[in-house]
Amino acid sequence: MRKAIWGSMVFIGVMGLWFTVFKLGQLLGAFQLSQPPTYPEQVSTAAPTPIGENFTYTALSAQVAPTSGTIIAVQWGDMGQKLVDTGAIDLIKYENLMGNLNDEQQEILLQDTLQHITFTPDNIQFWTNVLWALGLTQHSMVLDEGPMMQHAAEVPLGEYASTGGWTLGKRDAVALYSSGNLMTLTAKQQVLVYQVAETIFRPCCGNHTAYPDCNHGMALLGLLELLAAQGATAPEMYEAALIFNSYAFQDTYITLAAYFESQGTAWSDIDPVVILGAEYSSGQSAYETALQVGPIPGTPIQAGSCAV
Numbered sequence: 001m002r003k004a005i006w007g008s009m010v011f012i013g014v015m016g017l018w019f020t021v022f023k024l025g026q027l028l029g030a031f032q033l034s035q036p037p038t039y040p041e042q043v044s045t046a047a048p049t050p051i052g053e054n055f056t057y058t059a060l061s062a063q064v065a066p067t068s069g070t071i072i073a074v075q076w077g078d079m080g081q082k083l084v085d086t087g088a089i090d091l092i093k094y095e096n097l098m099g100n101l102n103d104e105q106q107e108i109l110l111q112d113t114l115q116h117i118t119f120t121p122d123n124i125q126f127w128t129n130v131l132w133a134l135g136l137t138q139h140s141m142v143l144d145e146g147p148m149m150q151h152a153a154e155v156p157l158g159e160y161a162s163t164g165g166w167t168l169g170k171r172d173a174v175a176l177y178s179s180g181n182l183m184t185l186t187a188k189q190q191v192l193v194y195q196v197a198e199t200i201f202r203p204c205c206g207n208h209t210a211y212p213d214c215n216h217g218m219a220l221l222g223l224l225e226l227l228a229a230q231g232a233t234a235p236e237m238y239e240a241a242l243i244f245n246s247y248a249f250q251d252t253y254i255t256l257a258a259y260f261e262s263q264g265t266a267w268s269d270i271d272p273v274v275i276l277g278a279e280y281s282s283g284q285s286a287y288e289t290a291l292q293v294g295p296i297p298g299t300p301i302q303a304g305s306c307a308v
Helices: 002-033 057-064 079-085 091-098 103-110 124-137 141-145 187-197 215-229 234-248 250-262 283-293
Strands: 070-072 117-119
Touching (some): 070 234, 124 234
């Protein structure tokens, strides 16, 4: 009997010892197999640098609209005198509103020696006004058959910014509208002007130049007609139009230059036909591009309008 009890006690002791060793082994194994805690890799949430921050306004301006000016290879000659003589421009009204003509402006309006047009940031407003008078007055397929005449029943001709807004003539703007042959355009050249004009948009609105309902559209129409009358090709007309737009809407095209350069295309390599189209030069598209580019360091505060 004692042997049985002793045996049971030994058995229980052995099992207890085994259990203790087993648990100790588990504990030691847990220490040996445990790994340091891991954490998910940190992902940067910082916003990417805006496109515009990679450029400066001054550097882009030197490419797009240099202060030294950009020449349009078209003879101006006595066109200014014709505008004055036909009553498209009233010099007294102009000087009362704008002040006395400087030497450059006198050459444009009163002389016949100017062999080309040079746009600069300082003279683009003056040239816009002069070319506005030219586009408004010159007899044109665009004005006679284009959207302005097509919609005359809904929008009378005098209610557009390019007509009602022209107050510097001796004659009423509607009376001036497509009224004179200040230059000779063949039927083929008229068609060329129309075809080119309807593919050139302007950032102040969503319309093309064959719908010249504001001063910039009417001014560019006048420039295209002047070029065509002197035998310019369509590519030459597009190139001149881009130069005009780049000075008239300097901020917009500097922003576009930054956008294209960020895509690997230099300003000098941009096809004028592409950038002047609705995809980039219409008002809505220019606005969307500006949102993508963001502020460009050094951009001056400027104000623009479609008025004289």
